[in-house]
Amino acid sequence: MPDVRASIRETWRSFSPLEKRNIAIYILGITLYKFGLEAFNGSIIALATNRYDYDAIRTNTTAKTFERVGLLVGLNQALQCVGSILIAPLIQRFPTKTVLTAAVFVFGLFTAILLIVDAATGGYIKPADWEAKHKKGDYSYYGTYYTDGIIPIYxxxxxxxxxxxxxxxxxPKDIVGGDVKKLIRMDSLVHICYEVSGTLGAFATALALIPALGNNMSFIITPLLYTAAAITWWFISDLGFQKKKLGKLEQQPSYIKAIVGGFYLFAASIWTGAKIIFTSRKFIWLFNGYAVALYGHRFLENALAPVIAKRYLGESAWSQVMVGGSNFGELCGAATVFILANYVKTPIPWLRIDSLTVLIVWYLPFWYPPAGDVRYAWMVAATFIPISFGWAAGDVSISAYIQGALTRLGKGSKSAVSPLGAVMAFLYSTYIIIYAIISPLLGTYLDQVYARTGGANGGDVHEAIIYVGGVHFTIIAVCVMSATFIPKGSFSLCPTILSDEDLEKEGPDEGDNSTELPAGIAAIS
Structure with missing residues (x-):
């Protein structure tokens, strides 16, 4: 068995004093950011779920709750690409930490908009004795704005x-350079701290913030935490920043022209990434192993958890308890990869574990918990732990595989489109398209089954969960498992699909941009 303390000592010694300082500051900021993010995203999904149900009851119409929630989340994820395109030229012109500080501060301002709108339309913090004086499902302390108005704000x-x-x-590449081994260690360490904060944030949102403030005001801490994160990240060093040229746009310094070029480069990245993925046995398995697996994880947290919380247990806020369990599973997965980095050097075993653990959701269609008891939300959270364990372990290790396998492919290239960036752009965009199409369709089906079985007067979605949960995740499991048998030598238990040469310390050559991500790639949180 690996020595955990020895692994930690080896990891810490591999970084220089300046790298250690920057990593510590970065981790402190990222934990503040993640806590605020969980409070915001969890509150918004619970808020939208309650408001759409409440609107249907007040107007005596058929609820379109999960159709709208699916659309809400899908559009939010699609526009993450737009956001990264808008900011990409700034990364070329200003130190990364300066742009990061400004971006998270702006994010905090945006999260405050919905709080202002709610308060301006008559919303207020939920009184402590609200449940005792009002019947269940009464959300009259919400603001009176049009519920679909959440969509453009989100x-x-x-x-x-x-x-x-x-x-x-x-x-991370700016902090530790192009050394893939250092990147693996830093990514794992950051992911561990990130998920600790995410787990605590999800539980705090579900069990403290929403019950105390109402989910219309429960994310009031988010702008404060984002401001604190921005201040923290300001103390990261400039990381050897040198102003970079913009390739074809270097004679066109206008930011607007740079943005137009960013959209062009993003489209070119997707096209290049598709060619790399679908013309090589070494990479084609990433379509299912990365994009489809990521889709399944996001659907679990953003779609299935809210359905179980609202339709099974009658309390939308408890979806964050389930997300907390999922985040804890991610923490365990990232920690395991961190500890076993020198023993399991391929993502294949982790993906196989992921494909098997997602089948755990099959218990949900046949499970009939009593409504109103938070203990059953904790039970669901416990079952989400192994599911997200497999996904997170696969995500951390597969990201390192992509970096190691593609870094040399772009050595010395003068092209504005890097192979690494192109593949990541294609895989992430594919995941967004899959989610944006499938999630609203399955949400519509859930709403139809709920309405057909009684709606607010006792509707039941167990029939729908057979397909939305069981069958749906079985298809995902088959896709991910089949992908693990495509690379050469992958029929062994722990195949070596990334050579030691790929993991050697070697920074990018002059003019190489292959370790930079292109505009349009939002990260996987």
Whole structure:
């Protein structure tokens, strides 16, 4: 068995004093950011779920709750790409930490918009004795704005989210350079701290903030935490920043022209990434192993958890308890990869574990918990832990595989489109398209089953969960498992699909841009 303390000592010694300082500051900022992010995203999804149900009851119409929630999340994720395109030229012109500080501060301002709108239309913090004096499902302390108004506001925050998340994917390379082994260690360490904060943030949102403030005001801490994160990140060093040229746009310094070029380069990246993925056995398996697996994880947290919380347990806020369990599973997965980095050097075993653990959701269609008891939300959270364990372990290790396998492919290239960036752009865009199409369709089906079985007067979605949960995730499991048998030598238990040469310390050559992510790639949180 590996010595955990020895692994930690080896990891810490591999960084220089300046790298250690920057990593510590970066981790402190990222934990503040993640806590605020969980409070915001969890509150918004719970708020939208309650408001759409409440609107249907007041107007005596059929609820379109999960159709709208699916659309809400899908558009938010799509606009993350737009946000990263908008900010990409700034990364070329200003130090990364300066752009990151400004982006997270702007994100905080955007999150405050919905709080202002709610208060301006009559909303207020939920009184402590609200449940005792009002019947269940009464949300009259909400603001009276049109519920669909949440969609454009959440889309705007998606743009800001993309700005921050693009930088979050770029800055580790700036801190530790192009050494893939260092990147693996730093990515694992950051992911561990990130998920600790995410787990605590999700639980705090579900069990403290929403019950105390109401989910219309429960994310009031988000702008404060984002401001604190911005201040913290300001103390990161300039990381040897030198102003970079913009390739074809170097004679056109206008920011607007740079943005137009960013959209062009993003489209070119997707096209180049598709060619790399679908013309090589070494990479084609990433379509299912990365994009489809990521889609399944996001659907679990953003779609399935809210359905179980609202339709099974009758309390939308408890979806964040389930997300907290998922985040804890991610923490365990990232920590395991960190500890076993010198023993398991391929993502294949982790992806196989992921493909098997997602089948755990099959218990949900046949599970009939009593409504109103938070203990059952904790039970769901416990079952989400192994599911997200497999996904997070696969995500951390597969990201290192992509970096190691593609860094040399772009050595010495003068092209504005890097192979690494192109592949990441294609895979992430594919995931967004899959989610944006499938999630609203499955949400519509859930709403139809709920309405057909009684709606607010006792509607039941167990029939729908058979397909939305069981069958749906079985298809995902088959796709991910089949992908693990495509690379050469992959029929062994722990195949070596990335050579030691790919993992050697070697920074990018002059003129190489292959370790930089292109505009349009929002990170996987």
């Amino acid at each position: 889309c705007v925050t998606g743009i800001a989210y993309g700005m921050v998340e693009l930088i979050r994917r770029v800055i």
